[in-house]
Amino acid sequence: MDKQIRYEIVSEMASDYSISLLCSLAEVSRSGFYKWKKEQGNRKADNDFPIKEHILSIHKQYPYFGYQRMKTALRRKGLIMNHKKIRRLMKELGVSSVIRRKRKYYGKKGSTIFKNVLARNFESLKPLHKLVTDITYVRIGNEFVYLSAVMDLFNNEIVAWKLSRRNDYILVKETVEQLRCKGAVLHSDQGYQYTSRLILHC
Numbered sequence: 001m002d003k004q005i006r007y008e009i010v011s012e013m014a015s016d017y018s019i020s021l022l023c024s025l026a027e028v029s030r031s032g033f034y035k036w037k038k039e040q041g042n043r044k045a046d047n048d049f050p051i052k053e054h055i056l057s058i059h060k061q062y063p064y065f066g067y068q069r070m071k072t073a074l075r076r077k078g079l080i081m082n083h084k085k086i087r088r089l090m091k092e093l094g095v096s097s098v099i100r101r102k103r104k105y106y107g108k109k110g111s112t113i114f115k116n117v118l119a120r121n122f123e124s125l126k127p128l129h130k131l132v133t134d135i136t137y138v139r140i141g142n143e144f145v146y147l148s149a150v151m152d153l154f155n156n157e158i159v160a161w162k163l164s165r166r167n168d169y170i171l172v173k174e175t176v177e178q179l180r181c182k183g184a185v186l187h188s189d190q191g192y193q194y195t196s197r198l199i200l201h202c
Contacts, residue, residue, distance in 0.1 A: 003028060007036045051079060052089055052144060056137045059095045059167075066097040093144055094166040118187040124153040128181035131159065133188045135167055148175040150186070 006026040010033055013022055023030050051074070058065060058073045065073060067087040074086065090096065124130040130153040137144050146167045150160040160178035164171040176186070 003032075004036075007033055011037065011040075048089060049139070051081070052093055054079060055086070055089055055093060055095060056144060059090075059093075060135075060137075064097050069097075094146075118185055122153055127152055127154040128159065128184055129154065131179070131181070131184050131186045133172075133175070133186060135171065137167075138163075146171060148172060150175060150179065 006028050010019070010022040010026050010028065019030060019033065023033055054074060054077055055070060058070060062069070062073070067083055067090055070090065071081075071083050071086050074081070118130065118132075122130070122132075131150050132153060133148070133150045135146055135148045138147050145163050145165055148162045148164070148171045149158050151157065152159050159181075160175050162171055162175040162178070164174075179186075
């Protein structure tokens with residue numbers, strides 16, 4: 001019997017019998033079985049990476065999507081799977097839907113829209129005068145993390161950056177706190193991380 005099949009049989013029966021007994025009956029070593037099990041897990045994780053990349057891309061564009069709307073968005077890309085898997089992958093990525101608030105609620109604003117001071121004038125004649133910031137995701141080994149960075153338009157130098165497992169206002173706060181340039185213009189999109197009321201108190 002092929003060793004691969006033996007490992008699969010041990011894995012199938014592991015919930016009912018001891019691993020030591022099953023490995024002995026299948027004539028395979030425990031260390032060999034666990035090595036095979038680890039390789040299977042890594043292979044399964046690697047298969048999820050393309051899906052995770054799509055989830056992160058969709059979340060960046062539509063941060064208010066929960067797992068049900070994420071399922072619909074993935075289906076439009078030809079990725080069909082059940083909601084339980086989508087919910088699991090979103091949890092692994094630290095992705096959750098952002099509740100959209102009305103601009104005015106009992107006289108208070110749920111978020112703040114800032115004036116576009118830069119007005120697409122991306123030329124800067126001196127350092128630390130015009131800065132732009134954004135958040136993206138990067139793959140590190142078998143996981144994704146979020147990268148928040150601030151770039152100086154004078155020479156395209158990254159003057160501040162921060163990695164985090166979560167894409168939230170705290171990531172933005174800790175990135176901006178690295179800057180030492182009063183009076184600079186900091187330009188971003190109108191994402192929820194930058195317009196949240198919480199960020200105004202940083």
